[in-house]
Amino acid sequence: MAKANTSAPGxxxxxxxxxxxxxxxxxxxxxxxxxxxxxxxxxxxLVERAENFVAKGGNPKEIYVLDRLLRxxxxxxxxxxxxxxFDHTVPLALFxxxxxxxxxxxxxxxxxxxxxRGERQQKGRFRQFDQxxxxxxxxxxxxxxxxxxxxxxxxxxxEKLMPEQKFIVRINNRKIISxxxxxxxxxxxxxxxxxxxxxxxxxxxxxxxxxxxxxNKEVFSIFSDKVISEIDKARKKRxxxxxxxxxxxxxxxxxxECKAGLGELRKVIAYLDxxxxxxxxxxxxxxxxxxxxxxxxxxxxxxxxxxxxxGSICSGGRYDDLAQIFTGKQLPGVGISIGLTRLLWQLFDxxxxxxxxxTSSEVIVLSRSPEVLxxxxxxxxxxxxxxxxxxxxxEPKKIQKQFAYAQKMxxxxxxxxxDDVVVETEDPGLEKKINSLL
Amino acid sequence: MAKANTSAPGxxxxxxxxxxxxxxxxxxxxxxxxxxxxxxxxxxxLVERAENFVAKGGNPKEIYVLDRLLRxxxxxxxxxxxxxxFDHTVPLALFxxxxxxxxxxxxxxxxxxxxxRGERQQKGRFRQFDQxxxxxxxxxxxxxxxxxxxxxxxxxxxEKLMPEQKFIVRINNRKIISxxxxxxxxxxxxxxxxxxxxxxxxxxxxxxxxxxxxxNKEVFSIFSDKVISEIDKARKKRxxxxxxxxxxxxxxxxxxECKAGLGELRKVIAYLDxxxxxxxxxxxxxxxxxxxxxxxxxxxxxxxxxxxxxGSICSGGRYDDLAQIFTGKQLPGVGISIGLTRLLWQLFDxxxxxxxxxTSSEVIVLSRSPEVLxxxxxxxxxxxxxxxxxxxxxEPKKIQKQFAYAQKMxxxxxxxxxDDVVVETEDPGLEKKINSLL
Numbered sequence: 001m002a003k004a005n006t007s008a009p010g011x012x013x014x015x016x017x018x019x020x021x022x023x024x025x026x027x028x029x030x031x032x033x034x035x036x037x038x039x040x041x042x043x044x045x046l047v048e049r050a051e052n053f054v055a056k057g058g059n060p061k062e063i064y065v066l067d068r069l070l071r072x073x074x075x076x077x078x079x080x081x082x083x084x085x086f087d088h089t090v091p092l093a094l095f096x097x098x099x100x101x102x103x104x105x106x107x108x109x110x111x112x113x114x115x116x117r118g119e120r121q122q123k124g125r126f127r128q129f130d131q132x133x134x135x136x137x138x139x140x141x142x143x144x145x146x147x148x149x150x151x152x153x154x155x156x157x158x159e160k161l162m163p164e165q166k167f168i169v170r171i172n173n174r175k176i177i178s179x180x181x182x183x184x185x186x187x188x189x190x191x192x193x194x195x196x197x198x199x200x201x202x203x204x205x206x207x208x209x210x211x212x213x214x215x216n217k218e219v220f221s222i223f224s225d226k227v228i229s230e231i232d233k234a235r236k237k238r239x240x241x242x243x244x245x246x247x248x249x250x251x252x253x254x255x256x257e258c259k260a261g262l263g264e265l266r267k268v269i270a271y272l273d274x275x276x277x278x279x280x281x282x283x284x285x286x287x288x289x290x291x292x293x294x295x296x297x298x299x300x301x302x303x304x305x306x307x308x309x310x311g312s313i314c315s316g317g318r319y320d321d322l323a324q325i326f327t328g329k330q331l332p333g334v335g336i337s338i339g340l341t342r343l344l345w346q347l348f349d350x351x352x353x354x355x356x357x358x359t360s361s362e363v364i365v366l367s368r369s370p371e372v373l374x375x376x377x378x379x380x381x382x383x384x385x386x387x388x389x390x391x392x393x394x395e396p397k398k399i400q401k402q403f404a405y406a407q408k409m410x411x412x413x414x415x416x417x418x419d420d421v422v423v424e425t426e427d428p429g430l431e432k433k434i435n436s437l438l
Numbered sequence: 439m440a441k442a443n444t445s446a447p448g449x450x451x452x453x454x455x456x457x458x459x460x461x462x463x464x465x466x467x468x469x470x471x472x473x474x475x476x477x478x479x480x481x482x483x484l485v486e487r488a489e490n491f492v493a494k495g496g497n498p499k500e501i502y503v504l505d506r507l508l509r510x511x512x513x514x515x516x517x518x519x520x521x522x523x524f525d526h527t528v529p530l531a532l533f534x535x536x537x538x539x540x541x542x543x544x545x546x547x548x549x550x551x552x553x554x555r556g557e558r559q560q561k562g563r564f565r566q567f568d569q570x571x572x573x574x575x576x577x578x579x580x581x582x583x584x585x586x587x588x589x590x591x592x593x594x595x596x597e598k599l600m601p602e603q604k605f606i607v608r609i610n611n612r613k614i615i616s617x618x619x620x621x622x623x624x625x626x627x628x629x630x631x632x633x634x635x636x637x638x639x640x641x642x643x644x645x646x647x648x649x650x651x652x653x654n655k656e657v658f659s660i661f662s663d664k665v666i667s668e669i670d671k672a673r674k675k676r677x678x679x680x681x682x683x684x685x686x687x688x689x690x691x692x693x694x695e696c697k698a699g700l701g702e703l704r705k706v707i708a709y710l711d712x713x714x715x716x717x718x719x720x721x722x723x724x725x726x727x728x729x730x731x732x733x734x735x736x737x738x739x740x741x742x743x744x745x746x747x748x749g750s751i752c753s754g755g756r757y758d759d760l761a762q763i764f765t766g767k768q769l770p771g772v773g774i775s776i777g778l779t780r781l782l783w784q785l786f787d788x789x790x791x792x793x794x795x796x797t798s799s800e801v802i803v804l805s806r807s808p809e810v811l812x813x814x815x816x817x818x819x820x821x822x823x824x825x826x827x828x829x830x831x832x833e834p835k836k837i838q839k840q841f842a843y844a845q846k847m848x849x850x851x852x853x854x855x856x857d858d859v860v861v862e863t864e865d866p867g868l869e870k871k872i873n874s875l876l
Contacts, residue, residue, distance in 0.1 A: 014533070040798035049445075069498040275816065374708070
């Protein structure tokens with residue numbers, strides 16, 4: 001018999017047991033912060049009608065659809081194709097459309113789970129990956145305090161997950177860029193794109209492309225080197241009042257939309273102050289535009305300080321229209337998304353995170369002889385009853401073999417049962433806790 | 439423009455936000471108990487090679503495979519079909535095969551997540567559903583203490599999830615039935631099936647079918663009514679020593695395999711006693727056989743007392759061969775599985791569970807006027823910093839509208855901010871906690 005090909009299909013990633021501890025810890029922490037801020041986890045099916053994905057801009061070459069391995073009859077395969085979600089936003093829009101009359105608005109939900117895209121295979125790109133999203137959807141208007149809350153949530157998540165790592169949330173408002181574009185006779189989309197590319201292309205190329213795009217040059221001005229250096233000074237001092245003033249005075253003839261954007265930004269900062277979010281945790285950046293078409297106001301991205309080459313690790317923004325084509329209503333929203341699988345893959349690859357423990361157990365109980373196993377089982381149950389994750393080495397093996405297993409799994413504490421019971425760990429708190437239960 | 443068909447594809451279930459609170463609570467609790475017992479969550483891809491599913495008994499008519507909505511070129515579609523997992527056992531076998539040399543044995547893992555089966559549509563049957571599984575895999579032998587631990591885990595999970603609900607884990611050992619079958623010249627499989635059906639068909643039909651299947655009648659005996667009534671007495675008294683003695687004396691000529699099965703059962707009970715598992719929580723049942731072919735020793739099923747018609751809510755057993763066709767090695771294991779989606783659907787449908795809260799927030803902060811919103815935001819952040827899930831009604835709406843939202847969402851506590859701050863809740867503990875932070 002030919003040996004089975006058991007390899008994982010390309011692009012469908014698999015973390016090691018040790019890496020999985022990190023994945024699970026991140027998912028748990030992210031989910032807890034989401035729920036603590038009023039965004040309950042809400043799972044929707046992996047599958048929706050393909051036509052709805054296409055209607056919302058999905059790429060038919062990358063959308064996976066379900067067929068059966070053996071199809072009995074040619075059922076209505078084309079009319080009713082089941083497609084796997086490629087993000088969490090379209091399923092959210094469909095959920096809202098389906099349950100509009102039962103839901104309370106503002107409607108908040110979080111989701112942590114897999115999506116699939118049939119992308120070309122390359123290092124660090126996956127065809128199945130976990131995204132962690134939250135969104136709040138209003139039925140008419142939606143307070144800018146919601147935008148500020150997104151920043152508070154990002155800050156809390158990464159403070160919890162990477163307490164040693166400096167990170168920064170960069171905030172801007174797209175209306176400022178759109179207003180400038182409109183004043184200059186260009187389309188907002190082209191100016192967003194040029195702005196979004198500035199970090200890659202550099203200031204010079206940025207200026208050339210802006211000059212090319214702008215028709216109405218007399219009412220338009222881009223920031224001079226002098227203004228940029230003043231803006232940078234205000235940013236370093238976290239003097240957002242000065243920052244807004246500089247922008248207001250340097251944008252040429254202020255289009256209404258610029259004014260609106262500046263006003264929104266001012267409110268978001270005021271709410272962040274009310275929430276006592278440390279100004280060191282975020283930055284205002286006039287060049288943040290984000291790639292996606294549908295953002296209309298506040299936009300966010302998040303960078304690890306010193307590892308900016310990883311790109312944004314958490315992004316999002318305000319949108320005016322979640323699901324008009326599904327609901328017939330214009331529903332405003334604001335949301336953020338963490339591309340968890342890709343991010344953790346990068347952090348493992350760059351050795352920014354190095355997982356050490358291959359299991360969830362904090363304690364392993366070892367038995368010097370098979371006769372003491374009942375005692376070991378009893379001890380383990382006692383520790384579990386106090387919520388200490390505990391496993392027992394159940395096989396009748398030599399104690400050396402049991403120690404080797406415990407070490408390979410990276411379990412922080414060992415309870416060795418023989419004529420007496422010995423606790424071994426480098427964690428004094430855990431040692432005390434275990435001893436108090438024995 | 440024709441209105442989009444936004445309905446969910448048939449068989450892909452969607453719970454309401456309130457039901458989702460229960461789903462999430464169950465997943466979290468089940469995952470915590472799994473991990474507390476040394477079974478770390480380990481996610482494997484949703485997708486594997488279709489040929490491997492077929493090799494392990496998957497039904498090609500029910501296996502979903504991935505195609506692309508728009509295929510650019512006829513790539514190696516047939517040779518390398520990507521199929522969606524239909525259970526968690528085959529993916530576990532493939533994971534073990536792929537990583538055999540890196541893993542430490544006994545290898546434990548848990549998984550909570552979706553699988554898909556293209557079943558015929560009917561009430562309470564789904565094409566995507568969550569299964570919660572744990573398995574422990576040995577490299578050679580595997581102590582029967584593992585089987586006992588499965589029972590301890592089932593008991594802990596349902597005590598936590600349904601503290602008011604009586605449930606019972608029914609335990610048997612298939613070797614007892616296999617040994618009888620062999621002594622009587624029948625195949626174990628046919629006797630398992632007849633035994634498994636007894637609850638549906640009744641004792642009379644069971645006896646007829648057994649009589650038909652058994653060739654070597656002189657060495658075979660089924661339990662007489664008298665023995666069954668004695669067995670039932672022992673079961674009621676939880677006198678497992680008596681139970682085993684009755685079986686031993688009533689099974690006709692004791693085949694070696696019967697003896698082995700009885701011995702295993704005796705050991706499992708001894709381990710359960712060591713773990714101080716209340717004998718009231720489980721039952722020995724000579725007619726439990728379970729449907730799946732691959733079980734070889736201990737088998738479990740779990741029933742809600744008074745709702746036995748729901749069927750088993752958590753089942754599992756011991757198997758000798760997880761993945762020989764993938765690994766070339768005979769790896770013994772024992773595992774259990776909870777069909778979460780189906781179970782919760784049944785519990786909602788039968789009104790055994792009635793979800794009340796539509797969000798994760800324990801507290802909502804309401805503002806008597808838009809001016810006090812900054813104060814509301816500050817209070818919410820303070821409550822969150824003490825891990826109290828809190829949301830703020832952020833929109834500038836009349837207070838009545840805010841109350842109506844809070845009530846519709848079923849949030850247990852309200853903090854109303856105006857000239858003063860008022861706490862309203864029927865939970866005195868929560869009230870105290872909130873007041874201490876204001």
